[in-house]
Amino acid sequence: MKSFISLLTLLLLCVTSAPSLATEKTELVVYSARNEQLIKPIFEAYTKETGIKIRYITDKAGPLLQRLKAEGAHTKADLLITVDAGNLWHAANEGLLEPLNSEVLTTNVPSALRDPENRWFGLSKRCRTIVYSTERVDPSSLSTYEALGEAQWHDRLLLRTSKKVYNQSLVAMLIAEHGEPAAETIVRSWVDNLAAAPFSNDTKTMEAILAGQGDVAVINTYYFGRLQQKNPELKLALFWPNQQGSGVHINVSGAGVVKGSNNKQEATRFLEWLSSPKAQNLFADANLEYPVNPKVQPHAQVAAWGTFKGSDINLGKAGELQSSAIMLMDRAGYR
Ligand code: FE
Numbered sequence: 001m002k003s004f005i006s007l008l009t010l011l012l013l014c015v016t017s018a019p020s021l022a023t024e025k026t027e028l029v030v031y032s033a034r035n036e037q038l039i040k041p042i043f044e045a046y047t048k049e050t051g052i053k054i055r056y057i058t059d060k061a062g063p064l065l066q067r068l069k070a071e072g073a074h075t076k077a078d079l080l081i082t083v084d085a086g087n088l089w090h091a092a093n094e095g096l097l098e099p100l101n102s103e104v105l106t107t108n109v110p111s112a113l114r115d116p117e118n119r120w121f122g123l124s125k126r127c128r129t130i131v132y133s134t135e136r137v138d139p140s141s142l143s144t145y146e147a148l149g150e151a152q153w154h155d156r157l158l159l160r161t162s163k164k165v166y167n168q169s170l171v172a173m174l175i176a177e178h179g180e181p182a183a184e185t186i187v188r189s190w191v192d193n194l195a196a197a198p199f200s201n202d203t204k205t206m207e208a209i210l211a212g213q214g215d216v217a218v219i220n221t222y223y224f225g226r227l228q229q230k231n232p233e234l235k236l237a238l239f240w241p242n243q244q245g246s247g248v249h250i251n252v253s254g255a256g257v258v259k260g261s262n263n264k265q266e267a268t269r270f271l272e273w274l275s276s277p278k279a280q281n282l283f284a285d286a287n288l289e290y291p292v293n294p295k296v297q298p299h300a301q302v303a304a305w306g307t308f309k310g311s312d313i314n315l316g317k318a319g320e321l322q323s324s325a326i327m328l329m330d331r332a333g334y335r
Contacts, residue, residue, distance in 0.1 A: 027053045028263060028270055031068065033061040033082035034253055038286045045282060046273060052266065061087040061165075068096045068258060075260040078267040081123075083253040084165045086172070088120040089319020097256035100268055108275035108293045112312045113252050122252030123274050124289035127221045127310065128170050129248050130239040131206060136215045142239045145174070145249070148216060149189020157193040158205050158214035162329040165322075166202075166220060170249050171329055172321035176313050177246050180324060187332040198335055203227065206236060220251075225288035225301060240308035247309040251318070252292065 032039050036058050043054040059067075061082045068075055068091070080091055091097050097119040105114070105121050113122035130142060141152060148157055160167060174183040195214035199205040202223035208214055221238065228234050240248050255274065257267040273279050280291035285299040297303060 026051065027055060028078045028266055029076045030054055030056040030079045030081060031064045031077045031258070032056055032058045032080075033064055033087065034058070039081065041286065042274070042279065042282050045279070046270060049273075052270070054270075061090075065091055065094065065096065068260075069094060071260065073260045075258060077258045078261040078263050079255055079270065080258055081253070081255040083251075084169055085122070085252055085254070085315035085318040086165045086169045086322045087319075088115070088252075088254050088256065089316055089322070091256060092117070092119040093319065096259055098259050098261065098264060100257060100271070102268055102272055104272040105268075105275055108272075108295075110292065110294065110312075112314050113250070113254075113292050115256075115316055116314060120254050120256035121271065121275065122254040122292045122315065123280075124253050124284040124287065125250050125292055125310070126252070126287075126289050127240075127248045127250055127308070128166055128218060129221060129308075130216060130241050131209065131219050131224055131236050132216045132239055133209050134235050134237050139237070139239055142216070142241065144242045144245065145170075145218070146186050147241075148218070149186055149193060153193045153216060155193065155195045156215040157190060158195055158208050158217040159190065159198045159334070160202055160205050160217075160219070161198040161200060162326075162334045164201075166251065167218075167329070168322050168325045169251055169315075169318035170218070171325035172318045173249055173311065173313060173315075175321045175324055175328065176317040177311075180328060184328050184332055187329060187334055191333050209236060210234075221290075221302070221305065222288040228301070229288075238305050240306065242311075243309050246313065247311040250310040250315070252315060253287075253289070 047053055068077060082088060092115055099117050099119050109121045171187060174186060196208060199208060202219040205217045205219055206227055209217055224238055242248060255271055257264055261267050274283060275293055277293060277296050280293045280296040284291045288299060288302055290298045290302060
């Protein structure tokens with residue numbers, strides 16, 4: 001009888017421990033605000049290398065954050081991937097992300113591009129920089145974001161809507177650097193120089209320069225890259241502003257491990273892999289972005305845009321000051 005019981009105990013131990021080990025190893029669930037066509041090849045590469053399957057859903061950042069909040073501790077999600085530091089900051093601020101203690105991540109991701117409490121990590125960089133008409137603008141007349149408010153750009157500046165988080169992050173970083181009153185003066189001077197009402201997206205903003213509606217604009221580098229791929233003779237060029245001062249405004253797409261995840265170790269390992277040299281080009285190049293890992297070279301088309309100094313103010317400020325930025329833009333009449 002005694003040996004029967006110990007045999008039974010042994011059997012029970014086997015059935016309870018074996019399957020959990022097996023499932024733990026084989027699947028991760030990702031909620032992603034980054035487009036499916038950009039993430040799917042990366043997930044497939046990871047599965048091929050490790051055998052770990054990745055299930056995912058994609059949606060805009062807002063609905064994904066709402067969903068994570070509603071699911072709380074019962075969520076099936078292990079990892080959240082989203083664009084813009086403002087969104088990542090909100091996820092962390094809502095308590096949806098787990099602080100990670102990973103030397104791999106803190107080595108691979110520069111400190112300005114990750115949460116000071118290590119709840120989110122940038123995985124690819126995009127610059128929100130100046131683009132100009134090569135037919136009507138001498139680049140030597142350009143210098144800084146602030147100087148786009150000078151009289152020489154009157155009726156020549158084009159901007160995307162202030163409703164877009166990219167511009168909210170840009171203005172939040174201006175507040176971080178200059179303080180609110182000075183940042184408001186800058187935004188007002190931009191509004192005074194607008195040649196047309198703000199556009200709904202970066203591509204339309206650049207197309208308006210090509211159509212002669214204006215001469216300079218502020219856009220994300222990868223949208224410029226997409227236009228350039230369609231038309232290598234594009235009459236537009238990028239300019240890197242603020243090189244004597246704070247540097248180009250950088251933003252990221254990035255990720256964090258979800259607080260309710262049952263599989264934090266595997267999720268962290270996947271995040272570490274995403275920041276590693278072998279995955280960084282897969283992650284960044286598909287969208288013509290810059291790798292965050294300083295050891296990794298960007299795609300040749302991106303590298304051809306030249307080198308620049310980027311801002312090293314921590315991107316968490318983009319989230320922290322987002323509501324101030326929204327109110328400031330409203331006061332300044334930036335629609
Ligand atoms: Fe975008």
